Amino acid sequence: MSNRMKNIVVPLVAVLLGIIVGTIIMIAAGYNAGAAFIALWNGAFGEIYYTGEVIRQVTPLILAGLAVAFAFRTGLFNIGVEGQLIVGWLAAVWVGVAFELPKFIHLPLAVLAAAAAGALWAFIPGLLKAKFKVHEVIVTIMMNYVALHVSNYIIRTVLSEKSDRTEMIADSASLRSPFLEGLTDYSRLHWGILIALACVFIMWFLLEKTSKGYELRAVGFNQHASEYAGMSVSKNIILSMVISGAFAGLAGAMEALGTFGYAAIKGGFTGVGFDGIAVALLGGNGPIGIIFAALLFGSLKVGALNMPLEAGVPNELVDIIIALIVFFVAASYMIRIFIDRISKKGVK
Structure with a gap:
């Protein structure tokens, strides 16, 4: 079997192993696995509203996955996507609230502000890695917490009057569309999915064609x-982190300008940035793979909300299945050995 086919x-x-083991856990816990998966499917694709919510959920997951994958493809581990997403979210809301501009200026400006904020937040670990050899994993993890608490402070003291949330962004900065909402029975689907798909193309074109x-x-x-060949290692490390951070900041813009339309005090992380790590792993760090991985994760997360209502199964079991999928992806070396042995037996 070729390496491409193995990938x-x-x-x-x-995915199959994760679902199988998750099913065994459901049955062992006394739940009806068949009813649970039917409820999961109905909660994701049973109605056009749920399908719209799935696509809405997929949008930031694609961008978070691209952020992780871009860094990985260039030899870096950006574990700070969550923090970069949060500062991107905050920047997009600030532009959306602070300015009154025509939509064709206001919306792009808010989106670019989010990308710039994420890029700036990723620039710091990139610089420390390039100049002082500080490992980016440690710095990016710590900066997640800095982003969370600094953003909360700014929301409470700068963007609102001691309130837990900001004002709603202006309509001219919103990605929401009455057309899409009406098409999907008033789900929160927005035009951000087009931005996410455009970024998939940008990543592919940048890495493969330039x-x-x-x-x-x-x-x-x-x-x-690379250094021997005359390439600037330091500049390229910084550039890789900046581009990765820009993708993460755009993921924050999708939440700020599309799903919610405001920024609020966060008691903890959003989880989207960390889910991006799983999406990138499952997607093989490739642009097309990330789309399908994000679709799977988005479907599971939205569909899981229907499981307690329709089947009496706690939706935390979906989190177990997702964790098992990530586990088996991380253990892909064992799967590859198994596939190689089967291939050799087939040849004989």
């Missing part, structure tokens, strides 16, 4: 050889 089969096997993308991948693959 497709391994995530599929991981000399700068080749340079970024080369630095990630072997820094010493």
Whole structure:
């Protein structure tokens, strides 16, 4: 079996194993697994409203997955997508609240502000990695907490009068659309899905079709050889983190300008940035794979809300299934060995 085929089969096997083990856990806990999965499907695709909510959920997951995958493809581990998403969310809301502009200026400005905020937040660990060899995993994890608490402080003291949330953004900065809402029975679906798909193309084109993308991948693959070839390792490390952070900031813009329309005090992390790690892993860090992985995760998360209502099954079981899928993806080395053995037996 070719490596390309293995890259497709391994995530599929991981998903299948996660569902199988999750089903066993459901049955062992005394729940009706069949009814649970039917309720899950109905909660995701049973009505056009739920389908709209799935696409809405998929949108930031795609962008968070791209953020993680872009850094990984260039030899870096950006675990700070959650923090970059939060500052992007805050920046988008600030622009959406503070200015009164025509929509064709206001909306792009708010989206770009979110991307710039995420990029700036990722620039710091990139700089520390490039100049002082500080490992980006430690810095990005710590900056998640800084982003959370600084954002909460700004919301409470700058963007609102000692309130737990800001004003709603102006309509001219909103991604919401009466057309899409009416089409999906008034779900929260918005035009952000087009931005997410455009970013999928941008990542593919940048990494695969440009000399700068080749340079970024080369630095990630072997820094010493790249430096010997005349490439600036430091500049490329910083650029990789900045682009990754921009994708994460855009994920925050989807929540700020589309789903919610405001920023509120957060008692904890949104989880979207961390889900992006799982999406990137399951998608094999490839743009197309990330779309399908985000669709799976979005369907599971939205559909899970219907499980307690229709089947009496706690939706936390879906979190267990997602965790099992991630586990089997992380253990893909074992799956590859199993596939190789089957392939060799088939050849004989």
